[in-house]
Amino acid sequence: MHDTHHHISDDLIDAYALGRLPQAYSLVVAAHLSLCDTCRARADALDMIGGALMEASDHEPVNPDLRANVLNALDDPAYKPAPAPKGSGPFPAPVMAALKGAPPKWAPLGMGIRQHILHEDQGGSVRLLYIPPGRAVPHHTHRGLELTLVLQGAFSDSEGHFQRGDVQTARDDLMHQPIADAGEVCICLAATDAPLRFKGWIPSLLQPAFRI
Amino acid sequence: MLRVDTTPSYDAWQGDTALALHAVRDGIMECEEIVDDTPKIKDTTFNETTRWLIAVRDHRDKAAFAKLFDYFAPRLKAMLSRGQFGAANADDVVQDVMLRVWHKAAQFDPHRAEAGAWIYRMARNRQIDVIRRTPPPSPEDMPEQVSDEPDAVQILALEQEGERLRQALAALSPEQRQLLEQSFFDDLAHSKISAINNLPLGTIKSRIRLGLERLRRELKDLR
Ligand SMILES: [Zn+2]
Numbered sequence: 184m185h186d187t188h189h190h191i192s193d194d195l196i197d198a199y200a201l202g203r204l205p206q207a208y209s210l211v212v213a214a215h216l217s218l219c220d221t222c223r224a225r226a227d228a229l230d231m232i233g234g235a236l237m238e239a240s241d242h243e244p245v246n247p248d249l250r251a252n253v254l255n256a257l258d259d260p261a262y263k264p265a266p267a268p269k270g271s272g273p274f275p276a277p278v279m280a281a282l283k284g285a286p287p288k289w290a291p292l293g294m295g296i297r298q299h300i301l302h303e304d305q306g307g308s309v310r311l312l313y314i315p316p317g318r319a320v321p322h323h324t325h326r327g328l329e330l331t332l333v334l335q336g337a338f339s340d341s342e343g344h345f346q347r348g349d350v351q352t353a354r355d356d357l358m359h360q361p362i363a364d365a366g367e368v369c370i371c372l373a374a375t376d377a378p379l380r381f382k383g384w385i386p387s388l389l390q391p392a393f394r395i
Numbered sequence: 396m397l398r399v400d401t402t403p404s405y406d407a408w409q410g411d412t413a414l415a416l417h418a419v420r421d422g423i424m425e426c427e428e429i430v431d432d433t434p435k436i437k438d439t440t441f442n443e444t445t446r447w448l449i450a451v452r453d454h455r456d457k458a459a460f461a462k463l464f465d466y467f468a469p470r471l472k473a474m475l476s477r478g479q480f481g482a483a484n485a486d487d488v489v490q491d492v493m494l495r496v497w498h499k500a501a502q503f504d505p506h507r508a509e510a511g512a513w514i515y516r517m518a519r520n521r522q523i524d525v526i527r528r529t530p531p532p533s534p535e536d537m538p539e540q541v542s543d544e545p546d547a548v549q550i551l552a553l554e555q556e557g558e559r560l561r562q563a564l565a566a567l568s569p570e571q572r573q574l575l576e577q578s579f580f581d582d583l584a585h586s587k588i589s590a591i592n593n594l595p596l597g598t599i600k601s602r603i604r605l606g607l608e609r610l611r612r613e614l615k616d617l618r
Contacts, residue, residue: 201578202523213532224603228596233579234511235561242469253493262494267536276535
């Protein structure tokens with residue numbers, strides 16, 4: 184187990200566990216929970232509340248046919264759920280599920296930085312970022328919440344040093360420029376609430392030319 | 396088919412939570428340290444539901460599964476029949492979840508979860524899947540059973556904490572309890588997260604963490 188230093192806040196874990204976070208952020212939270220026992224314990228503790236509430240709630244009779252169907256189906260392989268995807272390399276299981284089991288198809292963003300968009304909807308977008316050693320991620324601002332989870336390598340910015348399993352939580356107008364550590368390619372999973380904003384992503388060196 | 400637009404917005408959620416958390420910071424304080432009240436094994440046995448689930452897991456015991464069904468299916472159905480989800484959806488999810496209980500029992504680890512919590516999570520995920528028409532991302536499954544003997548002390552300690560949690564839930568006002576049920580059972584976008592911080596989660600988290608660490612340690616040994 185890695186010694187994770189930068190966690191996801193309890194309120195985000197709560198929102199995730201209760202199904203109240205958009206898909207993009209949920210993926211980052213699920214990936215972090217795959218790597219961090221501390222936050223996983225928070226999520227599992229919420230399930231204890233859910234279980235306790237469910238057990239203490241009302242009963243509603245279940246159709247006897249439904250019961251018979253279930254009991255008869257136990258040995259029927261057709262009802263066996265598909266096996267959950269497994270993690271592979273730097274990608275924990277939920278990321279492999281979002282990749283549909285295939286390796287990322289990297290699209291160049293310039294300056295050696297690449298991305299693979301995993302999911303976009305009105306609630307936000309989530310992508311894998313590939314940052315060569317020592318390279319800076321393009322300057323960017325965001326309106327709302329940005330969650331960045333390190334899957335491989337490490338990066339630093341004004342907020343600290345982030346390694347595998349660490350999550351950087353940037354809110355609102357934080358302007359930051361993460362720089363990958365020397366030595367290893369840094370791969371991150373990043374969710375933002377502005378799906379279109381990143382289409383115009385241009386590396387910082389080019390930004391003056393494009394007047395961004 | 397269910398048609399509810401419930402893509403949740405982060406902003407809406409944030410506003411609700413801020414309000415709710417400020418409103419309910421009284422009551423029981425979170426307790427971060429592990430209370431050392433080691434259970435006496437001879438005095439206690441595991442919860443019935445946990446024993447049934449272990450029998451299903453270890454012996455593919457269909458009689459135990461039928462008991463689990465008779466206990467959990469009506470509770471799941473009540474939970475799933477609330478609000479807009481509807482009876483037909485509820486039946487589908489009950490059937491699906493109970494079959495998953497049978498097929499995924501190998502994933503159940505009583506050091507980390509009570510049977511009810513484990514089954515609640517499966518039901519909630521299926522419910523979210525139906526409402527959003529896409530399954531919610533889930534953390535990596537812990538590997539199927541590892542070799543080690545179960546640690547009864549740890550399992551019982553988690554159950555004791557579960558008992559404390561149930562007492563704390565029973566002590567909530569009807570309004571707080573209703574808000575909690577909305578948060579854990581209902582519509583995904585609009586209900587408020589509430590009263591969670593009134594519950595004794597600190598020790599439970601420590602117990603669950605011990606279970607996770609135990610599992611990871613064993614995995615390391617296997618490699
Ligand atoms: Zn964490």
